[in-house]
Amino acid sequence: MVDKQTTFFTQSTDATLKALATTPQGLTQEQVEKRLAENGRNQLTEKKRKSLAIRFLEQFKDFMIIVLLVAAMIAGFLAHEWPDAFIILAVVILNAIFGVFQEAKAEQAIDALKEMATPDAHVRRDGEIVTIKSEELVVGDIVLLEAGDIVPADLRLLESAALKIEESALTGESVPVDKTVETLTDPESGIGDRTNMAFMNSNVTYGRGVGVVTGTGMQTEVGKIAGMLNQADETTTPLQMNLSQLGKSLTIMILIIAAIVFVVGYLRHAQSPINMLLTAISLAVAAIPEGLPAIVTIILALGTQKMVKRKAIVRKLPAVETLGSTDIIASDKTGTLTMNQMTVEKIFTNNQLQDAGATLPADNLTLKIMNLANDTRIKADGDMIGDPTETALIAYGRDKDFDINAALAAEPRVAEVPFDSERKLMTTIHQQADGQFLMTTKGAPDELLKRVTHYIDAQGVVQPLDDAERQLLLDTNHGLAKQALRVLALAYKVLPSVPATVDPTIETDLIFAGLVGMIDPERPEAKQAVTDAHSAGIRTLMITGDHRDTAEAIALRLGIITPEEDTDAAVITGAELDQMNDQEFAKKVTQYAVYARVAPEHKVRIVKAWQKHGKVVAMTGDGVNDAPALKSADIGIGMGITGTEVSKGASDMVLADDNFSTIVIAVKEGRKVFANIQKSIQYLLSANLGEVLTLFMMTVLGWQILQPVHILWINLVTDTFPAIALGVEPTEPGIMNQKPRGRKSNFFSGGVFQAIIYQGLLEGGITLAVYALAITFPVHQASGLAHADALTMAYATLGMIQLFHAFNVKSVHQSIFTVGFFKNKAFNWAVLASFILLAATIMIPGLNGLFHVSHLDLYQWGIVLAASFMLVVIVEIVKFFQRKAAK
Template sequence: MTQDYFRKTAAEALRAQNTSEQGLSAQEAAQRLQTYGKNKLSEGKKKSIVRIFAEQFRDLMVCILMIAAIISACSGNVESTIVIFVVLILNAVLGTVQYVKAEKSLESLKTMASPTAKVLRDGARVEIDSALVVPGDIVLLEAGDMVTADGRILENFSLKVNESSLTGESEGVDKQTDVIDAEQVALGDQKNMVFSGSLVTYGRASVLVTATGMHTELGKIAALMNQTQQRKTPLQESLDAFSAKLAIGILIICAGVFALSVFRTGMGILDSLMFAVALAVAAIPEALSSIVTIVLAMGTQKMARQNAIIKDLKAVESLGSVSVICSDKTGTLTQNKMTPQTLYADGQVIAKEQLELSNPVQRMLLKAALLASDATHDEDTGDSIGDPTEVALVMLGEQFGVIEEVYREQHPRLSELAFDSDRKRMSTLHDIDGVPTMFTKGAIDSLLNRSTHVLTSKGCVALTPQLREQIIRINTQMSEQGLRVLAFAYRELDADRPLELEDECSFTFLGLISMIDPPRPEAIQAVADAKRGGIKTVMITGDHKITATAIARQLGIFADGDIAVSGVELEQMTDAELDRQLPHISVYARVSPEHKIRIVHAWQRRGSIVSMTGDGVNDAPALKQADIGVAMGITGTEVSKDAASMILTDDNFATIVKAVVNGRSVYENIRNAIRFLLSGNTAGIFCVLYASLLALPVPFQPVHLLFINLLTDSLPAIAIGMEPARRGLLNRAPRDPKQPILNRALLCNIGWQGLLIAVVTMAAFYLGYQQHDAALASTMAFSTLTLARLFHGFNCRGEASIFRLKFSTNPYSNLAFAAGALLLLAVLFVPGLKQLFLVSPQFGISQLGIITALAVVPTLIIQTIKLIAEKR
C-alpha cells in the first residue's frame, strides 16, 4: 500500500469518528484539530490569568493592608490610602505576570523533554517531535516508546503495550495484526489499535496514525502535567505554615499593642489602630513565598542551561540532600560510543583490523552481527539511529566495505524475537542460500548454555567442556579489560515460519565481539567531587560483573575493600544481609528491574536520599521509587523520562553532580534570603514595640513599611537568590532533609542582627525627635531602616565576609542595592513622592548624611565579626 492510500484511509477513519468534516483531507483535519486545541488552551489560559489576579487579593497580608488603607482614609491621610491601593494593584499585576512567565518557562522545559516519534516520510525513517505527527503518518514503535497518537497496526513483531493510562490495568496487552482495508478502518475496528499515552513494553510495530491532537490521550497527559506543576513544594508548604503561625502570633500581639496604646497611654483609637497596623505590616514577611518561588525557578533555569531539566520544583530541594547516586554505566559514566576492539572466532582472538572475510567463520560472525541488529549508519552525514552497541556492529561491517542496508536487502528479515532484558538476547530469521537461518546475539551466559555446537574452519564440532571453558576464559579476559562482550550463534530451521521462544535452543556458537565504551573524563572528576561531598556513587549495570568492576575502578567508584554483586547473588541475600553489606557494595551487575527497586529501598531504609539514573523501560519503577529519578535525554525511552523528576539532556554523570551542587546552592540561597527578610522584619517589630511601650509617636507609617517590604526588600532578596554556587558546597556532608530550614542557629542570627538594625533605627528616630517633630523622626527612622536593610543584603549573601565573597561575584546584589538606594532618594527628595510617603519638609542633605552613617553601622559590626571568625 502507498503512503497516499494510508492518508486517504486515515481521512475516512477520521470522518467515521466524527473528528473531521466531509471533504477534508487528513492534513486539513489535523490542522483543524490543532487550531481547536490551541483555541481551547488559549481560553483556559485567559481564565487562569483572571483567577490568578483575583487570588493575589486573598492573602492575609493584603487584607491587613486594605484595613490600613481604610484606617488611613478615616484619619484623613488620603495620599497614603492611594499609595497603598496603587501598590496592592501593582503587586497583583506583577504577581500575575510572574506566574505567567513561570508557566511559559516550565512549558519550554516540557518542550525540551517532549516525546518524539519515529515516522516514515517519503520512504525514509526520520525522528520528529510528537506534535508534528499527523493522521496518515506511519509511526515506527519500539520497546520503550510512548505512543504519541492513536493508530492502527500495520506490521507487528511481538508488540506488547501497557495501556494503564486508559484502562488502569498494569498488565501489558498483546497486540495483533489483522488485514487492513478501507472498510475495516471505516467501521472503527479496534482490535489492532494502539492509543496515545500507552507505553510500548515489548516488541516493535509499524502503525498507521488515525487520530492526533485533542482527540487522543495527549490532552489528558497535558492536564496531568499542569496539575503536577500547581502543587506546592515541601519547602513552600513549610514556609506557608510558618508564615501563617507568624501572622496569627503577630495579630495577637497587635491586639495587645492596640489595647495597651488605648488604655495605658491614652492614645486615640485611630492612632492606636495605626500602631497595631504598622506592627502587622512590619512583622509579616509578605514577600517570602514569592521570593522562594523565584529562587527555585531561577535554579531550574540555571540547571536547564547546564543540561539538567527539572520536571518538578521539589526535586530542586531534594537535590541538596542527595547522599547516594545509583548510576547506570553506559552513556552516563561512559561515553556511549561503542567501538569494536577484538573478536573471537574459530578458536582465535584477533584485533578488529585482522578480520578476514575470506575466513568462513569470521564472515559468518560478521553476517550475524549485521543481520541480528536494527541500527543504521549514514557514512555521508555520520548520523546513526539505533542502540550504540548495534551501531558499533554496523560500523565494523562498513570498515570492510559491507553496507548493512545492502546486506539486509539481500537477506530480508522473515521473522524475529525482539530483545528482552529477561532473555538477554535477540533473534532474527533470514534466508541464507535457501536455508531458513536464525541468528541470535546476546549475553554469553544466555547463548552458551543453549549451544550444542561450535562453528570452526573445519565445520561444526560439538561444544565440549574444554571448548566451553576456553570460551568462558576468553570472555573473562576481555571483561577484565573493561570490554563489553557480545556472543553470537545461529541455528538452521526446517522451514520458514514465525519464530517462537522455544526455537532459541540447540545453537551453533559463532564467536564473540568485544567493544569498549571508554569512561567520560569528566565523570572521573565528578565521582571524586561527589565522594568529597559525602555522596556515594553506586554503579548499576547490565554488564558482566568483571567488566563492570574494571570500569568502576577506572572511574574511582570501586576501591579496595569494596564489593561487586551480581543479580543472582543479590537474590540470594536477605534484607538483613543486604543492609549489612550495603555501604560496601559499589557495583551491581546483571541486575533486573526488581533488583534496582530493592537497592533503592535498602538505601532509603538507612535514611539516605537516593538519586537513581536510568534510560530503559525497565528502569521506570526504580526511577519512580527514588527520591530523585534521573532519565537520560538522548538515549532514554519516553517511559523513563515520564517516570523521572530530572532529565539529563547530555546523558552525563557530571551533570548530576552539578545539579546536586546547584541544589545545595539553591537551598543555601533560600536560607540566606529568609535570613535577610526576617531579620529586617524583626528590626521593624522591635522598633514599633519599643515606641508603643514608651508611648512614643509611631515610628513608621504603613506606607513606609509597605515600600520597604514590597520594593526595596524584594530586590536584594532576589539578588541573594542568584548568588553563584561556591566550591565549598562539596566540602560538607549532604543536608539532613529532616532538619528545619528555620533552625535555632538561623533564628538566633535573625534575632541579634534584627536588634542591631533596630538600635540604629531608633537612634535616628530620637535624633529627629529632639524638637518633638514626629514627622521628621518618622522620616529619619524610615530612611535608616530602609538603608540599613539594603546594606544588610551584603551580609546575607553567605556566611563568609564580603571581602571573601567579593562584590564582583554577584553583580545583581550591587544592582539591587543601587536600585533600592535610588528609590529611597526619589521618595525623600522628589516633591510628589515626598507627599505620598509623608516625608518631613525638614529632611535635607545633613539628615541624609546622618542616616547613612547610622545605617552602615550594623553591617560594619557584622562584617567585623565575620572577619574575626575567619582569622580564627
C-alpha cells in the same frame, strides 16, 4: 474473564489457548464484540484531569500564601492601607499564575504512554489475516509479529522463528531478548526473564513470531505502570516544606508581637483601643515579607534559566532547590550511566587477546567473519538497522576500515542458516572469486566450540585443535564473561560447492577464528561524575534490568562499588528483594549500591526505603519502567535524547544531553540556589525585624511613630531589588565539598537564625539611636520641625541600613572583603536603584510632602550614612570571631 495474566508464562501454549477460550485460527467477530464490551478497548485509562480553575485555587493552599492573604485583608479592611493590600494581593496572584503555567503535571506521562501505542496490528480472525487498529485488540486474539513491529499488547508466544524483541524501555536491559515458546517453570520470573512473552510497546528487532493476547490496556505491563503513575502521590519538596515552616513560624511571631504592642499601648493609654489595634495590625503587616514568595519564585526561575544553558531543563520550579539537598542519586544504568549502545571492547584473534583499539589489518579473518555473518542493513544515509549486537560488529568493522558493502559485492551471500535460539548460532555462505564458497558462522562460544576442529595460530596458520588449545579458548571466554562482556565466537570453513540442503548439519568441522567481547560501555564522563557526587556527600546507586554480573562489572568500572567492598553484599537482585518485606528492606537498604533484574515496583520500593531514612532521593531514568519511581522520588530526572516521553512527563527535570555529569552540575546550581534564597530570607527577615523593633520601641516610648506609607515604601524599594539580586550571587567556593543539607535542614540552619536576630536588633537599635540623637540635638529648635527631622532621619536610616546590610548577607560567614563588594553587577545596580528611589522621597520637592518627610541637610545625611554603614563594621567583627570560633 482472565485472572492468571501474570502466570501465562508458566502454562503451555495449549493450556493458554484453552484458558483464553481461543484457537490458533483466532476469534470470531462475535467473540471479539463480546470481549470488547466486557473488557473495553486496548488503551490506557487516563487519570481524571483537574480543571484550570482547580489548579489555580490549589496554588493558594500554601500556608505562607494564606498568611499573606489574611495580611492583605487586615491591611485593607482594618488598617485601611489599601495600597499595601493591593500590592500583597498582586504578588500572591502573580505567584499563583506563574505556578500554574510553570509546573508540568503528571497527566503528561499518561498522555505519552497513550501516544506510544502502535496504530496497527496484524491478527488472525476467523482463520483470515487482517490488519486492525491496535485499540480493537481483545484478549484471545492471535497476533502476528515480524521485525520492525511494535508489540500491540501483552502476548504469550505460540511460534518463534529467531524472534528477538528489544525491551529496554520496559526492563532496562540493553540487549534484545531471544524469544522462545518454551514453558517456564519458575512463577517468580521477572519481566526480563519471561522469554515466552512479548510485552506491549516493545520493539521486534529480528525474526518473526505469533502470539495470543493475554492482556490489553490497563492489564498489560505498561498499563500497570500507568496505574502506578495514577496512584503515585505528589511529593513535597524540601523547599516547599521549608517555606511552609517559615510561614508558620512567622505567623506565631507576628501574633505575639502584635499582641504585645496592643497590650503595652493600651496599658500606657498611649492611644485609644481602636488606634492601638490599627497600630498593632500595621506592625504585623510590616513584619510579613510579602514579597518573599515572588522573590523565591524569581530566584528559582533565574536558576532554571542558568541550568538550561548547562543542558538541564527544569519542569517544576522547586526541583532547582531540591537538587541542592539531594543525598541519593538512584540512577538507571542503560542510557544514563552507559551509552545504550553495544560496543566491541575486546577481540581475540590469531590466538591473542587485545583491546578493541588495537590495530587490525582490514583483511583480518576474524573481522571479515563478524561482518559477513551479520544481518544488519545499512541505509543510504549510513544509518544501521538491526540487532544492536550485530550493528556493533559492523560499527567496529567501519572503525577498522572494513568496507562491508565492498565485501558483499566481491563475495555475495548465496545461502544462510538463520539464527536459532536453541543452537545459538547463525551461518552465511558466500561465493568467492575462485569458485569456492566461504561459510562463516557466529554464535555462543560454548556451542560453536563443540563444532570446531581447527584454529588459527599466532602466525595465521591453521592448526588442529588439541585439548590444551580448547581449554585456552574456554578460559579466555570465561575471563571475558567475568568482565560482563557479551562474547561471540567466530569460525569458518571453505566449501567446494553449496550443499543441496542448507541446514544446521553443515555447521561441522569448523575452523576457529576468534572471539569478540562487547558491552554497553559506561559514558566517558560518568565515572568522574560519580566521584564528584561522592565528594559532595552524595551516594550513587545503580538500578538496572541487566543481569547481576553485568551490573556488578559496570558498577566497579564506575566506582559505584569498589574492589575492596563485599560486592555480594552490595549487589541485590529483584528476586532477592521480593523475599523481603518493606520493613526488612528499609533496615538493609543502606548496604546496597547496585540493583539488578528489577521491575518497576522494585524501583519505587527502593526510593521509598531511602526516603524512610530521611534521605532526599533523586531518581534518573529514561524508560517507561522508570516513570513511577521518577514520580515517587523527591526529584525525578529524565533523559532528553534517549528518554521516552513517559519518563520525561513524569520527571521534574530533563537532561537535554543525557549526560550523567550534568546532574552534578545541576546539584551545584541547586545548592547555590538554596544558599541565595537563604541569603534573601536572612536579608528580608532581619530588615523586617528591624522595622518591627523600631515601630515597637517608638510605640512603647511614646515617640512619633513611622507612618504606614514609610514602611510600605521601604519594603517596596529596599526589600524587592536587593533581595532578587542576592538570588544571582555567584557560587561560594567549596560549596561542593559540603555534605548535603538533608531533609531536616531549613532556611534558618547554619547560623542564619542567630544572624537574623542580632542583625535585626542592630538595625532597629541603630535606627532608634539616630531618632534619639536627632531629637536630643535637633538642627531646628522648633518642636514640630525637630520631630519632622528626627522622623525623616529615622526613615532614611531604616532604609539605608537595609541597603548596607544587603552587602553583609552576600555570605553568612565569609567576610565581604573575601566575597567581594562589587563582583555581582546586578546587585550593585539594584542597591543603587533602591538608594535613588529612597532618597528621591526626601530630596525631591513635592514627593517629600507626599511622604510626610522633611528635607535633610548634609550634616543630617552624614549621620544617616555613618550610622547605616556602622552595621557593616559590626557584622564584619562578629563574622571574624565566628570564623575564629569555628576553627
